[in-house]
Amino acid sequence: MSKIKTKFTERIGIDMPILGFSHSTDVTAALTKAGGMGVYGIAHDPPDKVQARIDAVRGQIGSRPFGIDIMMPKGMPESETLESVQAKLPQANLEFVEGIAKKYKVPEATTKTFYNTVLRSPSYFEGQLQVLLSSDVDLVAFGVGLTPDAVGRLKAVGKIVGALIGSPHHFDAYRDIGLDFIVAQGSEAGAHTGTIGTMVLVPEIVQMAGDLPVLAAGGIGHGSQIAAALAMGAQGVWLGTSWLATSEHAQGDHAIGDRLRGKLFAAGSGDTRITRGSSGKPQRQIRSAWTEEWASPDAPEPLKMPYQHALVGDLMTAIEEHEVDPLLHSPAGQGVTWSLELRSVAQVFQALSDQTIAGLDLVNSISKSP
Ligand SMILES: Cc1cc2nc3c(=O)[nH]c(=O)nc-3n(C[C@H](O)[C@H](O)[C@H](O)COP(=O)(O)O)c2cc1C
Structure with missing residues (x-):
């Protein structure tokens, strides 16, 4: 299998610069097995369920690396x-x-x-965090919100820690808290999202981030976009929508049923x-x-x-x-437009990898003069 290396993929020990977010443990494991990194989102798992989810992934991938994504939005009530x-x-x-x-x-x-x-609350998040601190998860990403204290505690136990952002203003708030990577997520993305497009946000954050690795996210579902993200200085990509209509997501925890999958297949880029x-x-x-x-x-x-x-x-x-x-x-x-038929995570991953290499080759073949 081909490999594309960046400094960040070398650091986290994966073969292709593709990280995939999912609420399915089977999808997460399949992503890591395919040569990328699966990142399982625990937003919907109460603290007493989190260890079982981690075990479900670890049981399928052995010592290969995977991540957990946690949401810690600000302003949630504790006393309600x-x-x-x-x-x-x-x-x-x-x-x-x-x-x-x-x-x-x-x-x-x-x-x-x-x-x-x-009801989301600070104690719900703290309970989830406690499980992560004592787990063998390799990487932790913060979705909506974080606290510098949580980042520091995860770093102290050796986790690679990153955060998703949707604007330069978010980056300003996060730049000095010791993060290991940033996911610059453009507005095209599935789920919580901002207003700035991926094509604008990624190079802007890459420039601001200096040596801090940036992953590109939002609307990416074709390898030509991965090649473009690498050309913009991203050290990898972070995809969510691409895995929703896979065979692994049709089973197990948070399974997606036939009717919803049919809607995903039918949807084009304008149908979100x-x-x-x-x-x-x-x-x-x-x-x-x-x-x-x-x-x-x-x-x-x-x-x-x-x-x-x-x-x-x-x-x-x-x-x-x-x-x-x-x-x-x-x-x-908006990248839902590339979900057209039932495929496994490995098949989607292979197609993305082939298209990325074709995209990089295409750019390399364009003649340049000094
Ligand atoms: C069904 C779904 C659920 C998501 N849930 C979360 C979440 O709980 N936490 C989070 O940080 N990001 C979440 N995301 C966003 C992804 O982490 C990722 O940034 C996004 O999917 C990238 O854009 P794309 O959907 O165009 O690939 C979710 C995305 C999808 C599609």
Whole structure:
């Protein structure tokens, strides 16, 4: 198999400069086995589940490296519970959500998920962090938010620590806290996202970061974009959407069902939309009746994180559990356009690798004069 090395891939011990984010342990393991690095997102796993997730990945990859992504958004309440927040939700927002359930005939949720059982809080994050500190995970990335204290504690036990950012202003806040790498995530990305495009953000952050390695993210789903990211000075890429429609994601924890996968296959680059309707923060999702309802002129202003989630948690659980079309949705980036058929992680990875090499060859073949 071909290898593309950068200083950062050498440091973390992988063959190709492709890191992949996923909420599936099987996808995470398959990414590492393919020659990249899988990074498992624990946002939806309460502290008492995190070790089992780590074991599920480690059991498949032996001593090869993998990472964990943790979200630590600022401003989450410590003294509230899901029930206490739900008792105070504004009437207009409750009526709007009940109206969606009625309009699309959504049956009641019978399952317990992150959405309808957890309220994000500092102690939830601290519990997750404690597990990471005593684990054999190689790398930890912070998604939305971090504390310098958490970064310092992870570094003290030898973890390679990085953070996702969406603007130069985020980079300013993070530059002096000892991070080992930065993921510059452009607006095209799936899930929580900003407003600056990947093509603009990546070289801007590379320039600001100096020797600190930068990975490019957001809308990347073809190897020609990976070649372009390397040409812009990134030392690798970080992909999320590309793995959603893989065979590994169709099974196991956080499995994606046939109906949602069908929507991912059908979606083009213009079929995503940013909404605050799910978490309270802007999140890019595949376009669905869910995104359109929250964008309608009758919709109330979504609540802030974590209150929006307390408002819609039961309904989101029910939509997923009963696969209710047309409300069924998922975070997804504009690169969803390259998800066209069921493939394994290894097949997607191989295609990306081949296209990257073709892209680099193409650039090299362009004649230059001094
Ligand atoms: C379904 C899904 C869930 C995500 N959840 C998280 C998360 O919990 N934490 C995080 O840091 N990033 C999360 N992301 C963002 C990814 O880490 C990554 O930055 C993004 O997917 C890159 O852009 P792309 O989707 O265009 O490949 C998620 C992305 C997707 C598609």
